[in-house]
Amino acid sequence: MFGLLATTVLTALMIAAQLGGLSRLDLPLILGTVVTPDPDRARVAGFFIHLAVGQAFALGYALCFMLLSRATWWVGGLLGLLHGAVALTVLIPLLVGVHPRMASNRAGPGSTAVLEPPGLAGLNYGAQTPLVTLAAHLAYGIALGLLLAAH
Numbered sequence: 614m615f616g617l618l619a620t621t622v623l624t625a626l627m628i629a630a631q632l633g634g635l636s637r638l639d640l641p642l643i644l645g646t647v648v649t650p651d652p653d654r655a656r657v658a659g660f661f662i663h664l665a666v667g668q669a670f671a672l673g674y675a676l677c678f679m680l681l682s683r684a685t686w687w688v689g690g691l692l693g694l695l696h697g698a699v700a701l702t703v704l705i706p707l708l709v710g711v712h713p714r715m716a717s718n719r720a721g722p723g724s725t726a727v728l729e730p731p732g733l734a735g736l737n738y739g740a741q742t743p744l745v746t747l748a749a750h751l752a753y754g755i756a757l758g759l760l761l762a763a764h
Contacts, residue, residue, distance in 0.1 A: 617664060
């Protein structure tokens with residue numbers, strides 16, 4: 614349950630930033646277009662994919678809290694910043710290698726991809742994307758730290 618709540622916080626912050634013009638990174642769309650080319654269906658599928666991935670990461674956070682014998686908001690925040698940094702530098706850039714509908718930086722004019730590549734730290738989705746991503750993951754980690762500390 615805590616993973617679902619924390620992932621909802623992260624997703625809401627990312628969507629709010631997108632609607633506010635701070636970033637064009639649309640995680641539900643990116644994840645959903647792995648399974649369907651229809652953008653409306655992709656957003657729905659991607660939302661549920663993101664919730665499932667968030668659950669898996671929440672279990673990893675819980676394991677870290679257990680190994681450290683402490684679940685606090687600040688430990689969760691540090692884990693969230695690490696998580697966000699790994700997402701920006703490893704996970705999102707790797708998508709171009711496996712995503713069937715995302716162009717790569719080397720894609721030529723014959724590419725049929727419908728999604729642009731994220732670029733270094735997701736900068737192709739806007740200059741504020743790295744900051745927004747780190748802030749959302751910070752909130753995710755803090756939420757998990759608070760929720761698991763209270764439990």
